Amino acid sequence: MDELRILSPTAILGYGFPVESFEEGMKRKPHVIAVDAGSTDPGPYYLGAGKSFTDNNSVKRDLEIMIPAALEAGIPVIIGTAGGSGARPHVALTLELIKEIANEKGLTFKLAVIQSELDKELVREKFRAGEVTPLFPAKELTEKEIDEAVHIVAQMGEEPYIKALEMGADVILGGRSYDPSLFAALPIKNGFDKALALHMGKILECAAIAALPGSGSDSMFGYLQRDGFILEPLSPARKCTPLSVSAHTLYEKSNPYVLPGPGGALDLHGCTFTPVGDNKVKVAGTKFVPTDGYFVKLEGVRKVGYRTISCAGVMDPVMIAKIDEITAEVKKRVKNNFEHYGFQEFFLDFKIYGKGGVSLFNDTRSVSENNDNNESVPMPDELMIIIEAVGATREQANTICGFARSTLLHYGYEGRVATAGNLAFPFSPSDAEMGEVFEFNIYHLMKVDDPVSLFPATYMQFNQGKATGENNHPAHVHKTSFAKTQQGNENNDPNKKGGENHAV
Amino acid sequence: MTLTRKEERTMRYKLRDVASVIRSKNSGPYELTFDVIFRDPETYEKVKNAGIFNAKMFAELYGIPEADVIGVVHFDPAKAIKTTIVRPIPSGTLGETDVYGAQQHAPLMKLEFDL
Numbered sequence: 001m002d003e004l005r006i007l008s009p010t011a012i013l014g015y016g017f018p019v020e021s022f023e024e025g026m027k028r029k030p031h032v033i034a035v036d037a038g039s040t041d042p043g044p045y046y047l048g049a050g051k052s053f054t055d056n057n058s059v060k061r062d063l064e065i066m067i068p069a070a071l072e073a074g075i076p077v078i079i080g081t082a083g084g085s086g087a088r089p090h091v092a093l094t095l096e097l098i099k100e101i102a103n104e105k106g107l108t109f110k111l112a113v114i115q116s117e118l119d120k121e122l123v124r125e126k127f128r129a130g131e132v133t134p135l136f137p138a139k140e141l142t143e144k145e146i147d148e149a150v151h152i153v154a155q156m157g158e159e160p161y162i163k164a165l166e167m168g169a170d171v172i173l174g175g176r177s178y179d180p181s182l183f184a185a186l187p188i189k190n191g192f193d194k195a196l197a198l199h200m201g202k203i204l205e206c207a208a209i210a211a212l213p214g215s216g217s218d219s220m221f222g223y224l225q226r227d228g229f230i231l232e233p234l235s236p237a238r239k240c241t242p243l244s245v246s247a248h249t250l251y252e253k254s255n256p257y258v259l260p261g262p263g264g265a266l267d268l269h270g271c272t273f274t275p276v277g278d279n280k281v282k283v284a285g286t287k288f289v290p291t292d293g294y295f296v297k298l299e300g301v302r303k304v305g306y307r308t309i310s311c312a313g314v315m316d317p318v319m320i321a322k323i324d325e326i327t328a329e330v331k332k333r334v335k336n337n338f339e340h341y342g343f344q345e346f347f348l349d350f351k352i353y354g355k356g357g358v359s360l361f362n363d364t365r366s367v368s369e370n371n372d373n374n375e376s377v378p379m380p381d382e383l384m385i386i387i388e389a390v391g392a393t394r395e396q397a398n399t400i401c402g403f404a405r406s407t408l409l410h411y412g413y414e415g416r417v418a419t420a421g422n423l424a425f426p427f428s429p430s431d432a433e434m435g436e437v438f439e440f441n442i443y444h445l446m447k448v449d450d451p452v453s454l455f456p457a458t459y460m461q462f463n464q465g466k467a468t469g470e471n472n473h474p475a476h477v478h479k480t481s482f483a484k485t486q487q488g489n490e491n492n493d494p495n496k497k498g499g500e501n502h503a504v
Numbered sequence: 505m506t507l508t509r510k511e512e513r514t515m516r517y518k519l520r521d522v523a524s525v526i527r528s529k530n531s532g533p534y535e536l537t538f539d540v541i542f543r544d545p546e547t548y549e550k551v552k553n554a555g556i557f558n559a560k561m562f563a564e565l566y567g568i569p570e571a572d573v574i575g576v577v578h579f580d581p582a583k584a585i586k587t588t589i590v591r592p593i594p595s596g597t598l599g600e601t602d603v604y605g606a607q608q609h610a611p612l613m614k615l616e617f618d619l
Contacts, residue, residue, distance in 0.1 A: 040533050043596030043603040137534050137574075137590040246581035247525070250539045254531045254588045256579045273581055304598065347598050358607050360536070360592045360600075362567045390598060439597045440533045 004187045004224045005030045008204040011216035013037035013062050013079060013094075014054030017207070021219040021234040026069055028221055028232075033070050034182045035062070036205040037094065038081025040299060040440075041252075048150045048301040048438030050089030060097045067101055067171060071109055078161060078172045078182040085299075086176025087117040087151040094173055099467065106465040109171055112164035113458045116153045116175025120146055123298070123446070131447040135297065138443040145441045149300035152442055156296070157262035158198075160455040161185030167459060175455065176299065178261045179205035187224050195288035199266055200229040202259060203248055203283075210248035211238035228284030230276055240281040242273035262297070262451060264290035293447050296454065300442025305347075306394045307434035308401035310387040312408075312423035318415050319422055320383055323352060326422075327385075330408045334400060346391045346400045353384035385423070390437050401431050519615040522547045525584075528609040533595040535574065536605045537588040538562075538612060548583035556617045557585045565611050568592070 007030035010017040014037070025033075042053040052059070063079075070077040083090025095113060102109070124146050126132050132141050146152075153176035162185050164172045174182060180201030187197035200222045203210050208218035211233035218238065223230040231240045249256045249268060259266040270285040314320055327350040334348055351357045387408065389401035409423045416422075448454050461468045520526060525541035540557070542548035551557065559573035572590040579586060596603055 040595070041530055041604050043600070044533070045596065135532070135534070138594075243582060246579075247539075247541055247584060250537075250541075250579060250582060250584055250586050252529055252531055252537070253586075254535055254537055255575055255577055256582075256584075256586055257577065271581065349599060351601065358601055359610070360602055360605070360608055361611075437598075440594045443532065443534055443594075 001190065002226060004190060004192055006183055006186075006200070006204060006222040006224065007033045007219065008183070008207045008222065009033065009035055009066055009219045010062060011036070011205070011207040011209055012039065012054060014052075014059040015217045016058060016062060017217055017219050018235065019065065021208075022065060022069070024234040025219050025221050026073065029073075030075060030221070032076050032078060032183075032186045033066055034078040034080070034201075034204070035066065036080050036177075036179045036182065038084045038086055038090075038176065040085075042084070044301040044438040044440045045436070046090075047085035047087060047153070047299065048303060049436055050087060050151070052084040052090060052093055054084055056093070056097065059094065060101065063094075063097060064101050064105075067098070067109075068105055068107065071107060071170060076165060076170055076172060076186070078174070078185065080161075080174045080177035080179065080182035082173050082175060085151070086153050086174070088115060088175075089151075091115060091173060091175050098171065098173060102462045102467075103465040108463050108465075109461075110167075110169050111460045111462065112167060112169035112172045113460070114156065114160045114164060114172065114174045114455050115457075116156055116177070116455055118152045118154055118298070118454075120149065120152060123152055123442075126446050132298070132444050135443050135445055141442065141444055145300070145302070148302040149442055150303055150438065152298055152300040154296040154298050154446065154448075154454060155262060156455045157181050157294075157451050158185040158188050159451040160457065162189045163452050164457055165189055167457070169459065178297070180261065183222070192224055193226070195266060195286040196229050196284075197224060198261065198288065199259075199268070199271075199283065199286040200224055200231075202266070203231060203245065206248065206251065208233050208235070208238055209251065210245050211240050212244040213238060214244070214248075228282050230280050230282045232280045239279040242275055242281055245281045245283065246271075246273045263294045264288055294449075294451055295445040295447055296451070298442050298444045298446050299440070301438040302441040304437040304439050305390050305392050306397040307388065307390045307437045308394075308397040308431055309389070309434055310401055310405040310425075310431045311427070312385050312387070312405070312425050312430070314383040314385060314423065315381065316418050316422065317379070318417055319413065320379060320381075322413055322415070323355065323383060323385075326411060326413050327352070327408070329413075330404060330411055333407050333411075334404050337403060338400070343391070343396055343400065346389060346396060348400055348404055349388045351386040351388060353386070354380035355383055357384070357386075394433060398431065398433065405430060514618040516616055516618050517547075519617070520613050522551075526609050526612050528605055528607070528612075530591070530595050530605040531588060534591055535588055536591045536608055537586060538609060539584055539586050540612065541582055541584040545583050548585075550619050551585070551617075552578045554617075554619055556619075557587060562587050562589070565615065 007025035013035045082094040155178045158181040180198045183201030184197035204222045207220045208215040219234040221232045267287040274282045391397035524543045528538045531537040563570040574588045577586045
């Protein structure tokens with residue numbers, strides 16, 4: 001075969017897509033539908049709490065369109081980084097939705113579930129063997145960090161997906177994955193160039209974000225050929241241009257020329273972006289440079305405590321002028337009040353919007369104004385304050401937040417004119433529990449011997465919606481069926497299933 | 505308006521006038537990356553050749569140590585300049601103000617330079 005076609009319905013499973021775009025994609029006879037379901041962008045909470053940053057109903061809506069359409073067309077569906085973070089609870093969330101859909105629609109298919117959460121003991125062994133190295137600027141790992149980690153996931157490459165395809169899976173639900181892997185698995189299995197397959201995956205995983213106008217909730221189509229790949233947006237309102245596609249290469253990456261992943265890096269120095277027709281772009285010239293040894297990226301989080309917040313506004317000009325001084329005094333008061341009560345370890349912060357609350361940096365405004373006359377930053381008319389307390393328990397966080405709020409509300413600062421209260425609360429109750437707090441503590445590379453067996457797969461057969469069997473296939477069992485699968489899989493049909501005799 | 509002699513030789517540009525995209529975003533939880541995509545290839549080439557974007561300039565603009573600037577890459581296919589820095593704190597750590605890092609581009613919006 002000279003062309004392998006991939007439909008990417010949406011940038012993140014649950015972000016949605018117009019049915020019209022999806023149908024346009026199905027008309028082009030894709031060989032696989034692939035969708036990325038996760039990201040670390042929403043922060044450490046979701047991996048730690050075992051929850052998804054996407055909504056269950058939105059995810060189900062997307063799957064409910066994709067899975068039946070793919071089964072009818074006889075092509076596989078691949079879902080990567082299930083549940084947003086890809087640890088066991090996240091995979092379980094999406095698995096439940098797939099079971100519901102199978103049941104409600106009476107579907108018949110074989111499902112592969114690939115886990116990416118690692119046993120801490122394995123990570124510890126690897127760490128002791130010197131095979132876990134930090135990804136700059138993360139720090140050197142310690143055993144304490146491993147102990148404290150709540151979930152540790154590894155980003156899988158295309159290899160576990162290829163294995164699941166060879167085992168005859170119609171729907172593959174994967175844990176944490178290197179995003180391009182799910183798109184590149186079928187092409188690589190069919191002998192297409194690895195560099196081009198991964199590069200196309202790198203763009204398709206964001207669906208129509210690489211088009212103009214860009215969108216994370218519209219579909220994109222990829223045509224992988226022997227000498228390059230073509231991208232086509234599926235809505236008539238969008239175009240791919242050499243600029244929109246090459247500019248996308250910058251998105252969320254550290255360096256647009258070298259894109260590292262499991263087993264090696266994509267090198268884009270020789271890439272060309274050429275327009276095809278009115279709305280398509282052909283990309284060629286990508287290289288894959290394998291690393292010496294196979295490394296996967298680990299992500300882990302540890303629990304910090306519980307957070308309670310209170311939001312309040314300020315309009316009093318005297319208060320606004322003195323806000324830094326006042327909040328510093330309130331912090332001192334809170335600390336002093338609970339010192340002898342045993343609440344010593346807590347985090348209290350005032351995020352002050354209208355006065356540097358958004359910036360991650362020290363106040364850069366005076367620098368960036370860059371006026372010759374040294375104009376100072378004008379005083380805002382209003383401020384928004386978020387009082388944030390993080391404590392070891394829910395109750396301690398509530399106590400610290402509540403006490404800081406009441407202290408700030410009635411704090412008698414110098415020059416105070418408005419003596420009834422310092423804060424405008426938009427809500428009653430004024431305080432809100434935010435639940436558990438986590439932080440990233442593992443962001444490292446781990447050397448692995450076998451990129452398949454690190455990610456164990458389970459297979460389930462659904463017959464008219466009913467799960468009829470469930471099988472674990474540890475790596476050593478895989479080996480035999482893998483060999484047979486390959487033998488029976490030498491024709492050109494990329495979706496030829498060779499593993500059916502051996503599973504379930 | 506009287507022009508000084510320096511201003512007669514060079515022109516002062518505002519980045520937001522010559523760029524179509526100025527954005528910031530996490531690149532993983534430990535890095536922040538800033539993209540500037542220029543409107544036309546000529547201005548991009550001029551900015552590139554004049555070396556306007558470099559680690560020192562970026563460190564000054566954001567008030568960070570120069571060593572925290574991981575790289576400034578000129579990417580010709582997109583007439584773009586990408587600067588990646590060490591995130592002041594890993595995403596979501598206590599003290600966070602912008603989990604996705606998507607609003608940290610603002611100082612670049614006010615950047616001016618002579619060409």
